[in-house]
Amino acid sequence: MSKFESLPVMRLFTQSTGGAAAPRPVTDYSLKVDTGSSLAEAFVIGGSFNMVARGQGKLDIRLPGGEYLVKYRTGDNYAEQWITLDKDVELASSYAPVANSAAPIAESTGWSNEESMFAEQLRGQHNLSIVIRDRNDIPPADDVRIRRTDGATLALLTDPTATGWTSRTESHVLGMGGNVTAGGYVVVVSTPGLRPYAMPVWVAPNCSTQVFMERRTLGTGGKNRRGPHLASASILIATRYLDWPRVKHLMEMTDAAKSVLSYDRPIVPEEQEILDALDEKFSCPILGLLAAHLLRLKYEGLKAKGGDASKTETLLATVVQNLARLMPGSPDVGALQLAIGVPVSADFSVPPMLSHSWAILVDPAVSVIPPNSYADRVRAAVCATRPWLIWNKSKMTRETTPANRGKRTITVDLPPELRLAASQLGKHLTLSLGPDGRVILSRRQ
């Protein structure tokens, strides 16, 4: 019981809280909001918690005079400000939050100009590079490797020269770069005392792929260590020869799109921004890829609500077609092709970069991942991360070779969804297929 229960209660403001009808005639005023990014949202909230307006990127509306709460959202970063609308009001972008990023996208993320230029030089010289930043220290050479899906190590941060790669440090940033043929690779991060985690990256022709990671205190199973944080990585795939302002803008857009996709907001960049990202000369395929998944979310949302989705569908088809040209063979592009029902040309033996693509590929109705391929062996090890697909490398299924075939490898004969279920049953139970095709649940021997 409240300790104020015995006090007299005075009832105030008993009129309607409906919010739709203003209690007295008031003048309308113009409210213009510029969030500074086409991927940021602005909401205008009235006095009874009611949303009176919503905009993406920019908002231009007339409202009855009064006081309103303006809420900004970029991915899952929020900011709020109260405004009094007693005259026309224009709100600048300084209040809107920037997306979380490990890349040098803004002064607010703490990168010095020298560090940013160092990262950009690395990107200009190599088509695959890793950049690790430690906010508080000079980063040591962590156990970060770039591997092919056949298991061969291409580069090792602790000894890059042994594999022909270059590694340099600039203040709080450590970078490693090399040149590889276009295709799929795996970044593996092993922090001593913790499990090794891996993430696929794609290298597109004529583009440079750059992975930014921040060193953080990491913890699993009650242990805490400091190391590069893979799940929050920022990844830029863009044409190599671009000027820095353009690169920075693309990084900002890519990280905003990454953040929005992580939280499944069906917020799509402006059409021209998407098409620019897919331009032959100034392309940024990763932004196109993220935008394609955002378009897909929007398309599905419109379709579910019976709205007109035809424009979104047409744009999505164009984006996927252009992505197929810029990232030939990419399983992410293949997943999108499957999703929109166009002919597929992709290497599904390599895992896709995005968990949203992975969700399409592991749908039991799709079944395109070749059995015993690298992507297939990742299934049971996939972590619950977004938007990047990450797996616990120690949990990957062993490769089936002629030498070990027949020895406790019955699960490869199961449909994918049952194999995943079986992997979750633990060490005492197992699923297998009986001679009549029925699924048998049994205790492990």
Next chain:
Amino acid sequence: MDTAKHYALIVGLSQYPSVGTLKGPVNDLQDVSDWLTKELMVPEANITRWTDTPKLFRRPSADDFYDWILDWVEKAKQATGTFPLGDRLYVYYAGHGYNATTGQQSMIMPRSTPETWNVVPMVPLRESLRLRAHFQEVVVIFDACRDTLGYGVDAVWLDQPQAALNSNQVRVFSAFASKTGKKAKEVDFNGRWAGVLTQAFLAGAKGYAADENGVVYANAMKRFVIAAVKDQLGIDYEPDIDDGSDPNDPPWPLFQAARKLPRIVIQPVTVTSGKAAFRQILTGDTVEIDLAAGTQVKEVPYGYYGLTLPGQAEQKIIAAWEEKVVQV
């Protein structure tokens, strides 16, 4: 609203041998149970409750959810009608949760260990219920974290029913305690730990989100719960709520409850003299408060208010919870 045709599965799990103990879920389960039976008058026989099962804490598990669905499927075979089993189904969960890659917001069952992962994805479960269209309405409350766990295995849901012909007519209200990647919170409510989402939802359903006619509409419930949770935890803890209504649809009545008004307690502690201005943001109407008169209790409709002390800038106040104490 014939609550005799309402059914509920309510789950509150506090004991997790390998994941960590929670303080609130069992209290929340009790509160939700009391609200259903004593205020909504849902028959006791219509409610299924699952909570901690000592000593090994291996139940409930994902299998129990499959069994529960299959029980409804069997009952539906015996029943008739457009929505054969009832008007509304509540699915409530308080416990540990995480965000799976494909299954997204997922309940973690207490037998889970990092090696033996046993989880139930909430949205696929909700879709299983919606697609079968056994009930006209489904209300889903998920008071659990949605952060990403490095060791959390992606959840798989093996129930994939065909859509019933009228499944697109099923109305669904879903409330998740946090957005993807964020934690939910339980806090001490006057000496008793409970989930903030659950308590905000119950406050709204019990009448604090009701209009003058005692109707709690789904869209009003959504904005009320968001404001109440943010008032308790801050702007970074906005819950993720889908009120199941299209902006062009007429409002969907969720509950009928006698309207209650939040109480603002203004308690002078450091400023004990002079006049304060207390203003309703919606209308701009202002009343004067004599601070020398000591602690005062004001009952107001839910919403935003402004309080201006002598010589100070206005501070904003959210009126949503039963009682908010503002010390000045």
